[in-house]
Amino acid sequence: MNDVIRLGLAGFGTVGSGVAKVIAENGELIRRRTGKRLHIKTVLVRNLTKARAFDPGQETSFTSDPSRLWADPEIDIVVELMGGTTTAYDIIEASLNAGKHVVTANKALLAERGRPLFQLAGEKGLGLYYEASVAGGIPIVQTLKESLAANRIEKIVGILNGTANYVLSEMTTSNLEFETALEQAKLLGYAEADPTLDIEGIDAAHKLIMLIRLAYGAHYPFEQLPVTGISGVTSEDIRLVYEFGYRLKLIGQAREVDGKIEAGVFPALVKYTYLLARVGGNYNAVRVEANAAGPLMFSGQGAGGLPTGSAVLADILSLVKCCGKPDNTGFTEIALPDADILDPDLAVAEHYFRFTVADRPGVMAAIAGVMGELNISIAQAVQKGAPSGRGVPIVFLTHAARTCDVHEAVRRIDAQDFIEAPTVHYRIL
Ligand SMILES: NC(=O)C1=CN([C@@H]2O[C@H](COP(=O)(O)OP(=O)(O)OC[C@H]3O[C@@H](n4cnc5c(N)ncnc54)[C@H](OP(=O)(O)O)[C@@H]3O)[C@@H](O)[C@H]2O)C=CC1
Numbered sequence: 001m002n003d004v005i006r007l008g009l010a011g012f013g014t015v016g017s018g019v020a021k022v023i024a025e026n027g028e029l030i031r032r033r034t035g036k037r038l039h040i041k042t043v044l045v046r047n048l049t050k051a052r053a054f055d056p057g058q059e060t061s062f063t064s065d066p067s068r069l070w071a072d073p074e075i076d077i078v079v080e081l082m083g084g085t086t087t088a089y090d091i092i093e094a095s096l097n098a099g100k101h102v103v104t105a106n107k108a109l110l111a112e113r114g115r116p117l118f119q120l121a122g123e124k125g126l127g128l129y130y131e132a133s134v135a136g137g138i139p140i141v142q143t144l145k146e147s148l149a150a151n152r153i154e155k156i157v158g159i160l161n162g163t164a165n166y167v168l169s170e171m172t173t174s175n176l177e178f179e180t181a182l183e184q185a186k187l188l189g190y191a192e193a194d195p196t197l198d199i200e201g202i203d204a205a206h207k208l209i210m211l212i213r214l215a216y217g218a219h220y221p222f223e224q225l226p227v228t229g230i231s232g233v234t235s236e237d238i239r240l241v242y243e244f245g246y247r248l249k250l251i252g253q254a255r256e257v258d259g260k261i262e263a264g265v266f267p268a269l270v271k272y273t274y275l276l277a278r279v280g281g282n283y284n285a286v287r288v289e290a291n292a293a294g295p296l297m298f299s300g301q302g303a304g305g306l307p308t309g310s311a312v313l314a315d316i317l318s319l320v321k322c323c324g325k326p327d328n329t330g331f332t333e334i335a336l337p338d339a340d341i342l343d344p345d346l347a348v349a350e351h352y353f354r355f356t357v358a359d360r361p362g363v364m365a366a367i368a369g370v371m372g373e374l375n376i377s378i379a380q381a382v383q384k385g386a387p388s389g390r391g392v393p394i395v396f397l398t399h400a401a402r403t404c405d406v407h408e409a410v411r412r413i414d415a416q417d418f419i420e421a422p423t424v425h426y427r428i429l
């Protein structure tokens with residue numbers, strides 16, 4: 001590469017302008033570290049007349065023609081920061097075919113359609129780097145690829161979506177309504193273009209797929225990952241779990257169980273004394289249990305222009321400094337094997353149940369009876385609050401139980417005539 005590294009950016013929204021800001025602010029430091037000057041030569045956007053949050057200067061030209069990125073022989077690295085799984089795919093594929101390294105923050109694309117792109121990059125000996133695609137500013141991709149490369153990863157558990165964490169935190173600490181908190185997260189630039197991805201756990205699932213690939217060197221098909229988001233979370237559950245000494249968090253977890261991978265995204269109760277429970281706002285956290293290094297905890301801003309821009313630049317600088325073949329997945333195989341997946345029904349965890357019941361004798365015993373039939377052992381059972389028109393809440397906290405038994409218990413209990421609203425249940429971490 002030359003003394004000037006020319007970048008072609010696809011996208012100049014929250015993350016694209018964050019990258020430009022970091023280059024403008026830290027360009028001289030970057031030059032001292034790499035011996036190279038970074039120059040954003042071309043920026044691809046949809047709307048050429050839109051006012052931009054940051055002006056990258058006159059040396060940068062804007063275009064709406066994607067081919068100006070891959071067809072320009074002067075551009076060394078194409079940086080995809082536009083999102084989506086179609087045009088972005090085409091741009092990355094064309095750029096790799098044109099012999100250019102690619103950096104992307106696009107977890108949706110890499111999780112759902114990454115396999116052929118990694119294959120192509122591997123065959124061509126080009127970089128396809130994606131630090132920004134998992135947990136924003138936290139350097140977890142590089143850490144799994146390099147720093148923990150000699151470890152077997154026993155478990156990864158984390159808060160992987162800044163928007164969902166912001167919403168749950170604001171509901172817990174500021175008593176905000178779900179919708180108000182989500183509107184704020186959108187204004188702050190944390191949410192995806194389609195915030196359903198954040199709220200329904202899909203974005204966290206995309207990131208978990210990437211983490212599984214990095215930790216286990218295996219492809220876990222996105223469609224097979226069990227995913228539950230936070231759209232059903234109510235202020236009532238936030239308050240109740242708080243009273244029991246927990247915080248409700250959207251969790252992504254993957255662990256090895258009997259040689260298979262058990263993984264999923266779900267809202268979970270986290271004991272308030274755990275570090276994960278203290279991670280609030282747009283922050284993410286990833287706890288890695290590695291068989292040699294032991295447990296490690298990483299935390300930082302999981303969304304926003306500057307933290308994510310920092311991660312994008314980490315990849316660009318790695319490619320600039322890279323000698324030899326870039327390491328895209330942390331494994332030598334060009335095509336990673338399919339993950340050996342544990343049947344999600346067999347996942348075992350403690351659970352929180354909130355039943356809404358008619359306030360009459362025998363209800364608690366009837367629920368406990370069903371639990372007993374299904375081998376679900378009860379740790380605590382409490383009736384909360386005074387009767388109201390729509391029943392009273394009864395909360396059960398259980399010992400570890402299989403997911404299939406939990407679902408069957410809810411099915412049987414919800415069929416009883418004393419149940420006044422569908423039962424809510426969450427895992428306990
Ligand atoms: N926001 C965040 O905190 C984080 C985002 N990411 C990921 O980074 C990527 C970008 O996110 P973000 O910056 O928030 O998104 P924004 O919506 O803020 O910006 C997207 C940019 O891409 C451009 N664009 C979108 N579609 C096209 C298209 N078809 N042709 C040309 N240009 C297009 C838009 O152009 P125009 O401006 O003209 O509309 C805009 O400049 C996504 O993959 C996201 O998942 C990753 C980590 C954190």
Ligand SMILES: N[C@@H](CC=O)C(=O)O
Nearest residue numbers: 161162163191192303
């Ligand atoms: N929408 C995402 C952005 C970063 O990946 C989030 O909220 O975490």
